[in-house]
Amino acid sequence: MAKVPLNEDAFDRSEYHKADRQFRLAEQKLPQDAVSALAREVVRRLAFKIPRTVKTDDLPDATEIDLLCASLLSTKDNAADQFIMAARRDGVPMDAIYLGYVAGAARRLGEMWDADEISFVDVTLGCGKLYRIIRGLRHVIAPGILAERDEWPAMFALVPGETHTLGIEIATDVFRREGWDVDMMVGLDHDMLVDQSDRRNYRAVVLVANSDNMIERLTRLVLAIRISHPLAHLVVAGNILDHHPDILELVGADAMMKDIETAVSTLRDVIDGS
Incomplete structure (x- = not known):
């Protein structure tokens, strides 16, 4: 296999550190x-x-997956990072890194968790490291994930469990009147919402939550969409902003949409700033 040097500029260290802070918080x-x-x-x-x-020759065998899992569970914080970067420097294609190493390690961690071979603390440690790695590699992972999706400006989605739809309906109407072609999704459960979002390559995803008790569902939803939309800007809106001053770091979002009056300019600034 030809050696393909890793372009360090392709590793998004800002997103890597943001993902790390999110899991710790x-x-x-x-x-x-x-x-x-x-x-x-x-x-x-x-x-x-x-x-x-x-x-097939590019895929890791069981021994390599076990070594990666050991690195993910290691007390050495950057052991898994070094493992993945070394594989990349050795010429392992990016799709094999993502579909072979990362996916294989996730499956193995899940099996070990279900078999009680590792503790809750261990698995959250390992999953947090896996998540920050894929966020760091988002620019090189994204083409394979988004290749067959048509680009769309934005999706507005009500966090599953929320029942107050008036705010998101008004916001969607305001944006459409301003000429934005946006999708609105309400009344969907978590998996249905993520599955629907996977059909298009959204430049921005606006997640609306009002109740304070939606913070856990919002955090989980942001994480899922980050994996399926590596390059999308994630924006939080709704009354939940009043309850959590650290909401961006906690849920891992990029920006807040604080009111309907500035919503259009806020989202335009978020997208244009990329």
């Missing part, structure tokens, strides 16, 4: 069952990335 601020749900989300969203076009 979630462990501090959210109850254990919510943190467990975040870890499960990482496992299920990554584990079922099944290789189709990747050459």
Whole structure:
């Protein structure tokens, strides 16, 4: 296999550190069952990335997956990062990194968790590291994920469990009157919403939540959409902003839409600033 040097500029260190801070803050601020749900989300969203076009010779064997898992569970914080970067420097194609190494490690962590071979603390540690790695590699992972999707300006979605739809309906109408071609999604559960979002390459995803008790569902939803939309700008809107001053770091979003009067200019600034 030809050696392909890793372009360090392609590694998004800002997003890597943001993802790391998010998981650490979630462990501090959210109850254990919510943190467990975040870890499960990482496992299920990554584990079922099944290789189709990747050459068999490029896929890792069970020993390599076990070594990566050991690195993810290591007390050495950057052991897994070094493992992945070394594979990339050795010429392992990016699709094999994502569909073979990352997905394989997610599946193995899930199996070990279900078999009680690793603790809750271990699996959240490993999943947090996997998540920050894919956020760091988002620019090189994105083409394979988004290749067959048509680009769309924005999606407005009500966080699953919210029942107050008036705000999101007004916002969607305002944007459409301003000439924006946006999708609105309400009344969907978590999996249905993520599945629907996967049909298009949205430049921005606006998630609307009003109740304080929606913070856990919002955090999980942002994480899932980050995996399926590596380059999308995620924006939080709704009354939940009044309850959580650190909401952007906690849920891992990029910006807030504070009111309807400035909503259009806010989203335009978010997209144009990319």
